[in-house]
Amino acid sequence: MKPLRERFKKFGGDFIPDIVQYLRDYLSINPNATISVGCDSVQRRRKTIYAVTLMMYNEDYKNGAHLVFFRQNIQKVRDNFDRLQKEVEIVQEVADFLQSELETFYTRQDLTLIERRKYKFHLNQCNGDYTQLTLMNELDFTKNLSLTEHEKVQDFKLVDIHVDFNPFEGKLDSRGYSVNKSNVSYKSFVPWLRGMGYRVWSKPKAYAASSAADLLLQD
Numbered sequence: 001m002k003p004l005r006e007r008f009k010k011f012g013g014d015f016i017p018d019i020v021q022y023l024r025d026y027l028s029i030n031p032n033a034t035i036s037v038g039c040d041s042v043q044r045r046r047k048t049i050y051a052v053t054l055m056m057y058n059e060d061y062k063n064g065a066h067l068v069f070f071r072q073n074i075q076k077v078r079d080n081f082d083r084l085q086k087e088v089e090i091v092q093e094v095a096d097f098l099q100s101e102l103e104t105f106y107t108r109q110d111l112t113l114i115e116r117r118k119y120k121f122h123l124n125q126c127n128g129d130y131t132q133l134t135l136m137n138e139l140d141f142t143k144n145l146s147l148t149e150h151e152k153v154q155d156f157k158l159v160d161i162h163v164d165f166n167p168f169e170g171k172l173d174s175r176g177y178s179v180n181k182s183n184v185s186y187k188s189f190v191p192w193l194r195g196m197g198y199r200v201w202s203k204p205k206a207y208a209a210s211s212a213a214d215l216l217l218q219d
Contacts, residue, residue, distance in 0.1 A: 001072075004093070004094065004097050005018050005019050005097075006018065006019075007019075008022070008068045008069065008070050009069065009070060010068055011068075016068060019054070019068070020098075020101045020102070023035065023056075023098070023106075024105060024106075026056055026066070027106055032058055032060055033056045033057060034056070034057050034059070034110045034115075034160060035056055035098070035102075035158070035160065036162050036207070037098070037159055037160070037161055037162065037208060038055065038091065038161070038163070038164070038206060038207070038208025038209030038212060039087040039088075039163075039164075040164050040217060041083055041084075041086070042217040043076060043077075043083070044076070046076055047075060047076050048073070048074055048075070048076050049072070050072045050087065051070075051071050052071070052090055052091070053067055053069045053216070054067065054068050054208075055067050055162075055212055059112075067212050069212070071216065072090070074086075080181055081185060084165070084185040085185065085188075087163065087164070088185070088193070091162075091163065091209075092161070092193065092196075095157065095161055098158065099157050102158045102159070103158060108158050113147065113152065114143065116151060116152065116154075117142050119199055119201075120151060121138070121141070122201060122205050125167075126167040156197060156198065157196070157198045159198070160198065160199045160200070160208075161193055161199070161200045161201070162201045162202075162207060162208035162210070163189070163190060163206055163209055164182065164209040164210045165182040165183070165185050165186035165190065165203065166180040166186060166202070166203050167186050167190075167203065168180060168183060169183050190202060
């Protein structure tokens with residue numbers, strides 16, 4: 001398997017020789033961009049396929065995200081919890097690698113007050129608050145969300161992590177199991193990743209995993 005810095009490629013299929021240099025070049029033009037790493041997986045007959053995306057989004061431009069990716073195939077992981085745990089292991093590996101490489105030349109500049117309010121709102125929703133707001137009301141509410149002095153200056157790692165996990169248990173099926181099977185993984189892994197200093201986004205805001213990586217796994 002190639003070294004991690006050499007695995008990524010563009011959606012056109014061209015490999016990126018060095019993802020760190022690629023990000024250096026991108027950030028020199030878009031210093032306010034948010035970098036997010038996400039992963040999703042799918043089962044095939046004899047293997048499990050993981051799709052990993054790096055999503056770069058510049059809130060200043062609002063012209064869509066720039067994406068690069070790689071896929072990784074391993075022997076089929078039959079247990080659902082183990083499969084999702086592997087997703088976490090992969091995004092942590094990529095995030096830790098980028099953190100160690102980017103910190104030599106990059107200082108995060110995207111964490112404006114409104115961006116911090118958006119993340120606090122997401123955390124509140126994951127705890128079950130404000131879940132009935134419409135999208136329009138959500139935007140208005142977020143703009144006026146108060147921040148503590150600590151929240152205004154809190155440090156985070158240089159990349160965000162997106163996990164395709166559901167923060168809610170949801171309804172139970174006829175056997176008494178949650179229909180949101182990824183909720184167990186959410187409760188097991190998301191607090192741990194956040195404790196490491198990463199901003200972690202879950203459903204429905206985990207776009208790098210729920211949308212981008214999922215697209216790469218379609219037949």
